[in-house]
Amino acid sequence: MTKILRDKIITLLGAGFLGYYLSISLFHSFIRNNLVKILPPINDRHLPEIYVNIMGAVTLAIFAYLLFNVVREKRSFKLYKKSYLAAISLLIIAPLVIAGIFRVQAVSWVQKAEGTAPKEITIRTDREGDSLMFAAGTSSASGVAKSIFFTEPLLNDFGKGIREMKLKQVVSSEEQRVDSSDLTMWIRYEIDGKWYSKILSYGQGLFEEHVAGGRIAYYTNPVLENLLKKEFEESADINNYDRARVINSVTINRKNGAEEKKRFLTPEDFQILVNSLRPQNLIHQDTEGVKGIKEALKEWVPQEETTIYGIELWQKGSDENMGQNFMVYDKRTQTLMFEGAYYQVDLDDIVA
Secondary structure, eight states, rough: OHHHHHHHHHHHHHHHHHHHHHHTTTTTTHHHHHTTSSOSSSSOOTTOHHHHHHHHHHHHHHHHHHIIIIISSSTTTTHHHHHHHHHHHHHHHHEEEEEEEEHHHHHHHHHHHHHOOEEEEEEEOTTTTTTTEEEESOOEEEEEEEEEOOHHHHHHHHHHHHHHHHHOOOOOOOOOOOOOOSSEEEEEEEEEEEEEEEEEETTTTTTEEEETTTTTEEEEHHHHHHHHHHHHHTTTTTGGEEEEEEEEEEHHHSSSSSHTTTTTOOOOHHHHHHOOOGGGGGSSSHHHHHHHHHHHHHHHHHHTTTTTEEEEEEEOOOOOOSSSEEEEETTTEEEETTTTTTEOOOOOHHHO
């Protein structure tokens, strides 16, 4: 092996390794953003990253080959025209081939994953009044938000509904059509032992997903809408919950608050809570207690406000922090709110 050939091989290998490293660090976003632009409107949260690195390594190695011919070997373009043209052609064709393989594998992976039944679906509402937050400082808060957790029998139905959504429009992120959504769905799949997730928002009759290339895809499916409507109706039924615990500004801001929040109501106290939602206890006017709770749902409950309590509810069969709803209780006026309805009840013994 001649010295110049050995130098060329070392140069190409070094350029390849450098291109690989730069594709991981400095140029990763640039290469990836251009790769995903060739994709159809699909979920790009779990696409293979290896093609970004291959693109960087191959491109820089070919460029180094051309540079070596010019600078080190000082080859004449006229005498080595075919060699130069072949390298230049490869500099154009190789990235296209890599991009094509990336597109095929990415689309195949997404279709395979989303073609299965989800392992888990959680829905969280984005509407005002669907969360209760207690201030934990000037810029932080903690509390509870409504969410729905799907158990096994419903996963197939929702998975089918998601697969059968009809694509209506794809726009750039600047052209977003839905200003605010009613809910967000977190869908988790498992495919070949790997975790795969999909996020859908819903509002104004459209399902929205942020897809490859910084775009937004809009879908429709009346069947999926009806499934969601049914689940929200069931989520408003207190009989869908079997556990509860109480929080307020004191427990949120206490140093051992994490331990305090693990205390669930006894079955007996939970049944008292359920029995309090009787029609005869309904409040039909805008009382002081009703106004106070409405205000608490709009803004963070201040640290000094200790008479407002949140009662976290857990959906039957759900894990902690999944499948939640909540009540709000104003101890000062003995007013309870659940699902937008207000009740005059004495729960002081439960929340104490």
